[in-house]
């Protein structure tokens with residue numbers, strides 16, 4: 354079975370010399386969200402929802418880490434802050450931290466969290482198989498008032514956004530999402546009109562270690578800048594549906610804006626290889642010895658089409674812009 358080898362690191366990436374060890378029993382404090390909002394409530398059509406792995410859109414605030422867990426993650430994030438990079442959407446982010454920090458990696462791969470959020474989302478999930486889509490860290494820009502991240506949808510299916518620092522100590526810095534469709538936001542942005550303020554939701558985060566889970570490709574969201582000096586760090590962890598037949602939402606052309614080309618290309622190719630293998634497992638094991646010859650042919654063709662589509666993305670994706678909906 355293909356899997357990610359985290360000890361096989363991109364060139365120049367070294368593990369942290371010292372860091373805490375992740376202990377799920379002490380560091381997790383999983384508490385279910387009180388509210389789960391559906392894609393229907395966001396205004397998506399039955400047809401659009403049927404194309405998604407589940408009707409889940411977003412949760413209200415829920416807890417992931419204990420106080421001790423949040424303190425350990427903060428310690429790791431302070432060490433990783435030395436490796437932040439910029440892209441056209443985010444001034445200071447740190448990607449690929451799972452290669453440097455075993456704590457971050459173990460947190461992102463935690464089977465306890467994966468099972469917990471799978472239940473919330475109504476679909477069985479797996480940690481993302483692109484390492485740079487795990488444990489993404491955002492740090493507030495140096496200039497007060499600049500947004501941490503612009504309005505956008507994610508180039509992945511499911512993710513949670515968790516505060517590492519205490520949001521109550523800051524002025525501004527809210528995580529916001531838009532309770533409408535991405536098509537609505539795209540049309541408003543194209544015509545230069547503002548978003549409907551009545552649909553902008555700014556959940557109140559009670560402390561570090563609390564998060565929102567979202568179907569990130571369907572929920573338009575942003576991270577506001579601080580309005581006074583302070584420290585704001587958030588972590589985003591990505592997931593994919595366990596069922597490999599849902600189309601993959603990874604955009605190779607978009608990831609090229611965020612990470613070095615050799616890293617994006619290798620990680621994306623491996624991610625596709627793993628998805629292909631999971632699809633092939635289905636071909637191999639599903640029917641035993643069946644006379645359903647067209648069923649076999651369909652499944653083999655589905656694997657071939659998925660691989661060809663990914664190869665085309667790699668060959669032809671030379672986008673000039675990183676897509677977003679502005680500040």
Ligand SMILES: [Fe+2]
Pocket residue numbers: 505506507569574
């Ligand atoms: Fe996002």
